[in-house]
Amino acid sequence: MNKRAVYFRRGWKAFGALATGVLFLMVVRVNSLSPGTANCIDCFYHVAVARQGPAVFTAKTFPAASASLWATTFSDKELLFHWLLYGGGEVFNVLGGDAYSPPFHALSLLITGITLALFVLTAYRLGVRKQLFSVAALLVLFPTFTHRFLMLRPHVLSTGLMLLAAVACDYALRKEQYWPLLLAGFCYAWGYSNPHFILIPAIAFGIGWWARKGSRVWLPAFFGGAGVLTGFIMHPQFPNTFIVWKVQCVDVILNRIAGVGVIGTPSELGAPPLMTLLQNAVLPLLLFFNLLILLLLMKKYGAARLPPSLTGLNIISLIFTGGWFVSVRCIEYAAPFTILAFFVSLRYVAALWKWRAGLTARRLRLFMVEIAVFFFITAFAAGKIYIISAQEYRPASGFAAWLESRQESKEQIIANLIWSDFPFLYYAAPDYYYLSALDPMFTYAVNPGPVSHLESLLQQRKIPCPQEVSRLTGARLFFVSWRYPELQKKLKCSGYKVVYQGADGMAFSI
Template sequence: MSEESKQSWKEWFGSQEVVRWVYLIFGFLAILMLMVILQRSTDAICCGDWDGYYHIRWSSILWQSLISGHGLPEFKWLPLTILNPQDYNDHHFLFHLLQIPFLWFFEPVTAAKVAAVFYATLAVFSVYWLLFYYKIEYLPIWLGALLTCANPFYYRMNMAKAPPLTIIFSVIGIYLLFERKYFWLLPLMFLFTWTYSLFPLLWFAALIWTAIIAWNERKFEWRPLAYTTIGLILGNVIHPYFPNNIKLFIQHLAMKIRMGNYDVPVGGEWYSYQAVELLTHLPIALLAMLVGYILFIPKARKLPEKATFFLLFVTPLLVAQFIAKRYAEYFPPFAIIFAAFSWQAFFIKDFEALPEDFRREIEPLLDKTNKESLFHDKLKTALAITIGVFFFILVLFNYRGVDLGWFKQEGLIETIRNNEPNEKYRRATEWAKANIPENEIIFNCNWDDFPKLFYFAPEHRYVYGLDPNYLYSKSPELYKLLRDITEGKVDDPGPVIREKFGARYVFTDAKECTDFVAKGLESGWFEIAYEDDEAYYLRIRDQKGSPPPIEESEFSQDEMPMEENSSSDSEENGTPDE
């Protein structure tokens, strides 16, 4: 190795660039460690709802069908809904394929948890990498902001679902736009359409970038819109579930565009935060938006491209966050990016904004050692250290919580630890698999129990699940009848369930739908086929008989079905992502 080469390596290792690489690697390890800690807080597939059980079971079924040469399996488990075998669309198709490799090495629950750590880590790291790549200063501070941007964000990132892939695809797309590598937007959009129904987000990003280029350069840059549009069309048409994928996308759009005025009570994620909750759940993300707005200033009648892009990209996400809790899985990290790029654009020195060749010519004429500049540098360093210490304390507060006796705040780790255990319903479903004939339709009283039932007992079919709208969209009358039955408003529900829903067995959580269970048993049409402290299976008799003996107080609690309470503020509520 030549002396010149040795010197260049020595200079590089002593440069600021090496420090930035250390920050990048440290950031990756910190994000990975955080995701592992959160996943290890519970033995169940995290978090709050049980949709992850559906996803990993379907990935397993998909893999077994593909390797056996049978192609795509038939989805037969919700025959009364719009996800019946004829209309089913897997709008997480690529996500389910991407879960399959983890099933090669782990049993399904562990596979789902490891996959969640993997994709959530990549999602958060991709955001951090974007800051690194575009040379945002004070990376550790932005890492601290990213790690504390919002507890609901990390709560939802740890669900074994597709949203982390949405962030990854979005960051890749933004990078391609910034680097003007427009052709690659086509295959990216194609893959996005196979992954999750939020794929229009990438087309929206291309539209924003086209508008910025038009303003700054006074030209119409057609390629971003053209390539994303072509990818969107091809991805939807060349789709294994075409045309059902388009029909379901339209139905999803119609369901969720109502701004909180839903015909059917849905998961708590689709309802808005209270004003105080926004301030307590997302303070850093909201503060980042405020910083971004304050520092956003066009210069020389030109828009700072990257800061402007994130201004226009993140502001709609902020508005959406006021409408539904669901957007906590997208808004917070992009709010941090907006603040970072606005900060960069605001504090960029006029000297640094000059062309590079011109800077080299005038650099000897500039006085870089004036005392005022040194004072400002020291002040910025002290401020950076102070902010860094603040974020370190905030990380501990957010994730570990605090208990001072007079003040107690539960951390995210404890919140996840308090989720329902993995084994819930296993005993009941083991009995069902052994005693209920295969392919029987089970009248499950609550839609949000379906993922666990599907995971533990895929031998049976169910009345509704994943989203109550799926039954309502197929048959509003049947859905309303189901609501009346489970709320105890039907006096003799047994024959109605058997005739209208084709079910001879009923499943319910032991603590839910107690009015319905009590009324059903009193009617003489039901008998308890199985019970434990978690769940009941009721059998509908062929003929009405005498009510089974029952303790007077056993079903006295007046408790409504889960979906009645689905607008609760808790992050642990059912959250259908289908």
């Protein structure tokens, strides 16, 4: 078979793996969401800004978040993500669809398809021969990963960007051509709020190549960082990019260390509960297997002759799988890199086990198939239940209709006392002003005193009088979504007048 035919065959196999993965995700998503709902909160904000177009997400101010730093100093931390949503949504609408209405299937599959394509590309470039099996393992073995992968949020694209960075690092060190890292860093600067994450694969693969390249292994980190810096400078909202990054990635950490509390802190930033750990127990088991293979390779060949890409993959997997026990978010990176490390490790298993125990390759393959079937059946049974029972969210459409019917002034501030209610409100009524946007640290940056005092009172379940809340927020209309019935009840009992009550929440006025 000539080289062209080989590449053609490999290309079709990769496309088949990608198409199968996207089809699986589409079936699960369609069957797990009701019409008019979404499986996450933030997606309503992201779709809202994409629907309004570049005039909103490329502007240097974001007036809708009136008490936030965004009001005067805005930089879209996920600009590339919103460009993709905007472009994909406009194309889908031209074809007769309605991309901007929940449950946002078309937009979600666009982003997951791009990230899954980057996973298949990474698998191909790093020598994974069974790409279909690797895609199936990624989407089936880890219920929490699959659940989060189906969300229409920038972290899905960030997973793909880190995979792209890993491929770029391996290519750069193998070929000593570093321009792909500049491109990867630039994309990360435009695509996600934590572009410095590119340093993780850069350093991990650098360690893997240390014995072969010496001090040159630090060049990927340098060029990746240079790409991020270039992306920040060439960003349409420069120099706000640096200000927003500092608040998002430095001030947040410092305030958490200092113990500054934030009402409604997402549970995804905390450690997973025991049941979630058990549902994803395959993750640490695969990591253990991968590290065992790496240690056996080290014993047989020596540390200097370890496969560089396998070492890099295992370091990334170890970092994020360890982080998974501290923060749920880490599974977004732990799952794909652990799977890649596993399938790359399989290339060395037969030789190692014959060396260790004299097993034949045929017996070994049969054993691995049995193990794989067991993992797939058990994980799929647990994962399907977990994914389909996910929480559903709806926008504050009823409240928006009430505002229009009352002809409420669009100049007034509507105080979302819980900052995470902002996406529901902004999607349904984007022309109004609100108190806080997605991250409360951007509100702290401008009004640390009043907002901290208000949230401290709410966390202590002490409801201030309506006049004090109005003084602290500058608002006379307050909204609390259906997710906080206890707070709604306390506000009613504390003298707040209910002016709207619906399935999406309650509104109060003074």
